[in-house]
Amino acid sequence: MIELHVEPHPTLRMRAFATELPTRLGDVASPLWLTDLLRSDAPALVRRSEPLRAAVRDMLRHGGYKPTGRGKPASEYLVRAAEAGSLCSINAVVDTCNVVSLHSGFPITVVDTGRAAGSYRIAIAPAGTTYVFNSAGQEIDVSGLVCLFDKTGPCGNAVKDAQRTKTHDDTRGTLSIVWGVSDFEAQLDAALAWHEELLDQLGARVTSVAART
Numbered sequence: 001m002i003e004l005h006v007e008p009h010p011t012l013r014m015r016a017f018a019t020e021l022p023t024r025l026g027d028v029a030s031p032l033w034l035t036d037l038l039r040s041d042a043p044a045l046v047r048r049s050e051p052l053r054a055a056v057r058d059m060l061r062h063g064g065y066k067p068t069g070r071g072k073p074a075s076e077y078l079v080r081a082a083e084a085g086s087l088c089s090i091n092a093v094v095d096t097c098n099v100v101s102l103h104s105g106f107p108i109t110v111v112d113t114g115r116a117a118g119s120y121r122i123a124i125a126p127a128g129t130t131y132v133f134n135s136a137g138q139e140i141d142v143s144g145l146v147c148l149f150d151k152t153g154p155c156g157n158a159v160k161d162a163q164r165t166k167t168h169d170d171t172r173g174t175l176s177i178v179w180g181v182s183d184f185e186a187q188l189d190a191a192l193a194w195h196e197e198l199l200d201q202l203g204a205r206v207t208s209v210a211a212r213t
Contacts, residue, residue: 002113002175005121006211011059012146013180014122015192016209018113019093019173019199026169028092028202035089037099040082045194046187048079048105055181056107060158063124064144071140073158073179078102093167093174096198100178104191109148109156109177111165117151120175122211125154133160148177175209 002018021028036042053076060067067073081087082102089095093110101108125142131154133140140160147154155165158179167174178195180188196206 002120002209004209004211006213007121007123008213009059009062009122009124009146011055011062011182012122013182013185013188014211015178015180015188016176016211017192017196018175018207018209020205020207021093021172021174022203022205023172024169025091025093025167025171028204030089030092030095031202034092034095034099034198034202038082038087038089038095038102040079040102042099042103044099044103046100046104046191048075048103052105052181052184052187055184056105056158056179059179059181060145063146065142065146067159071159073107074160075101075105075107075158091167091169092202093171093199093204096195096202097176099198100191100195104187104194106188106191107158107179108195109158109161109179110167110174111148111150111155111161111176112167112171113173113175114171115168116155116165116175119151121149122146122177123149125157129154131155132163134163146179148175
């Protein structure tokens with residue numbers, strides 16, 4: 001059972017769940033019905049909005065982080081990529097995450113529980129905190145940003161997830177965090193339900209993860 005401790009935050013309203021795949025991720029194909037949802041104009045059960053976009057940015061500012069430029073929420077990158085026609089399939093788990101994030105407007109973290117070190121918590125990263133976020137070795141400074149931590153350090157947030165815990169062909173289980181905000185709880189629950197429904201259609205088993213404060 002995954003345990004998750006969440007430090008107090010005035011506007012963060014997150015949801016967490018674990019996913020168990022029926023086989024290794026490299027053997028789970030992304031069906032056409034899923035990749036078709038990566039289009040910005042695809043029919044969706046949830047819809048992003050400008051008030052939500054602004055509220056997510058405000059939530060990320062709480063610890064002093066500036067969610068602008070290259071440091072803006074991942075959900076905003078997805079919108080830009082989808083509108084440009086450049087949002088491509090990665091793997092079934094990430095595609096599902098990207099579909100829900102794109103259309104709902106909520107950033108979503110997904111980490112490989114086989115690569116992460118457990119003892120999960122969500123907290124504001126202290127000053128000077130950085131990590132590598134891609135295979136090219138590029139780093140992001142997450143000082144003041146609310147992040148998902150494991151025993152090793154921060155491994156995900158609403159902007160960029162850490163390279164060390166990203167999914168790969170041999171992934172069998174994941175932990176996902178939907179980064180929601182206050183006053184948008186109904187939309188958050190709808191996004192979570194849709195995410196779980198899509199994963200269920202892929203044959204995955206989804207289990208809710210309770211957050212402890």
